[in-house]
Amino acid sequence: MKHFTIFASRNDIDDIENTISDVFVKGYEIKRNEHDYFLKSKGLFSKHKVTIRVASEDTNPDYFATNIPGMMGFYDRIPFEDENLKGLVMTQISVLNTMLAIETEKDITDAQMQLFTGLLSRVGGIGFLPNGILLDQAGEVIVYPDGTSGPSNFRPHACTRKVLGPELTSEEGEQRKNRTIAFLSERGIPFIHGLPQLPPLEQCQFKTKEDIARRAVSLLIVIQFACDVAQGEDIHGSRDFFTGMLQKFGVEQDLTENERKLLQDEEPVMEEAVNISWQYEAYWALIWALGLVDTLDFPDRVCDCEYAIEVVSSCETFEQFLLKTSMRSKEQMMDEADRIYRLHWACVNSRIQGEEAPAGMNESIVMERRRGLFWIIGHRDEEWDHISMDT
Template sequence: MNYFTIFASKNNIDDIEVKISDVFAKGFAIDKNDNEYVIKSKALFKKYNLIIRVMSEDTNPDYFANNIPGMMGYYDNIPFEDDNLKELVLTQISVLNTVIAIEAEKEINEEQIQLFTRLLSSIGGIGFLPEGTLLDDEGIVIVYPDGQSGPSDFRPQACTRKVRGQEVSSEEGEQRKNKTIAYLKEKAIPYTASLPQLPTIEVCQFKTKEDIARRAVALLIVIQFACDVAQGGNVEESRDFFINMLRTYKVEDYLTSNERDFLHTSEPNGQEAINISWQYEAYWTLIWALGFVEKLDFPDEVCDCEYAIQVVSNCETFEQFYLQTTLRSQEEILDEADKIYRYHWACVDSRIQEPPAPAGMNESIIMERRRGLFWMIGHRNEEWDTISMDT
């Protein structure tokens, strides 16, 4: 084992340099270049070097966009012997925004593990070993790769930046928030008044009807390819067919970079295919906004995938599809975004507190609907693949 990785949820990474210096103060020389540190032992015998790379969502957004969903999927597929522990681990992963990656020249020894554990304890978060074992901030095993529970009494940790999001305040936002809370009360769904308002209509950067329509068609097509991959279909035939569909509808430019890579890679990843397939729920919000779906039902059952396909497949061209669209008002879309935001908080809170999701809600449905709605309102101007899921 030559790698040890620390994942954490932090408001910023300003203090990490000091923590690294403290842990390696005796017996080491430290050379720093931006957020990379070369640690050189001063021992007469058994000298060694370490490389420590520090990344955050701010400094390396692509890393988190590409790796955190995969990490979530990896542990979601592990057969945990304790389902509650699995939910706690997934909760922790969902709020990670900092990584300290340690690379050793040779096999890591016990002395080095103790140093890395000291760094883990000072930073907080979880330790990740290459074979999949997770450690808590004291270096105690949370879970083994086969799903067996470790002795750790693990509880997730999240920084205020991930928990509270960016604070905004307006009369419009307060009215929308209060309307959603009144609805949640009627449904007996937990809520917190401290969850921030969403931005006002004026502040939001709403996507145009054409952008939403083209994104919807492109997304549906790549979802169909992902479904073929997940079901073990002929990848080459499927790829050729769906690339041709993208060109027929003239929506190739509306794929995300991740989707384009997935579509063109020679051996598409099965877990990524499953993750993209779940985006039927995000697509559902797009065709709702375009007037094809009467209302967004309560998020306890998956959408009607057959109907979702027919909305586009009944049209031979994008222009034919576009002529059938009627964009909902910005207020309607923002109201639904606020509702899904507070649904999501209730689901995350229930995972931490241990009971099942309130009112039978499905958090996977909620997360994908949130992706679609937050993208449409232009929340924080985030890209489709990097919509933050903080609550």
């Protein structure tokens, strides 16, 4: 086998040269000609030559227009034993816009394959072998040519450009992005310049103070029920009590679909309860926006749950709670949203590399903070249960 191809969904290929250099610099001399890279091993007795040809929808649109439909047809004909996995694979192929075609002079060695899968991990795509085997970005098999599932727990990834179209930029967005990058640089947290800007203020659909307050109160109450479920408490007694609390504050109509389901299920699903209990961190972002928390501390430790409960439990009515609040500026909320967005990228990048999140961050805290902040600014006008976590 002399060929290995990496496909990915990426906003751009600006960092590909540095990525190839990082992966191969120890063992190979690297020369570049436009989007082609020519690698020659540094060994004295055994010379190996490798060519890597890089293409994207921008540099070679005809290739993708012709070959992506062909690739979809190939995998559509494979009799997957897991139809859900087939759907995930087809979804991934549909958003591919970047290719790294690797060709070796001789059959690929085990050492070379380790380097190639390392490059796959860095690029963040899927690996295609000539026999039809698909690999995930960790090098695990997604599916074999006969349709048998591999060990990979595969989930598709689409860059924001494929989801939203070309990035819309603004001077305001660039300044905000640069401030965040300076914050990350000071703390030694990795980042990429290619992660898109968030939209300028006038393009966001900010929630009102009352919207945020209602979301905060209803969420906190459901979180308490979720915690009881997760801890094996009396479900029926807990449900009756917290349903009464929702009615007391007049926020029972402000529950999301997932929250309502958890509260109404005769036997709530433990995993769903745990997921909602983590939303304490999203709630913390809400009460920060309402001026009830002084600062959003670095996401390396959980919020103060006792205080989080007290800001609502000390009130007798929703109106009394609302009177305690004072909205932060839109600029402050956008700055925090941009910061958590780029911190989330750093967490995901480290996870892909098999490393701990940088600077002691907890990715679950980061994700829930992002949920709260992105909902507040109205990013893409997404609903609470469906805030996208793409990076």
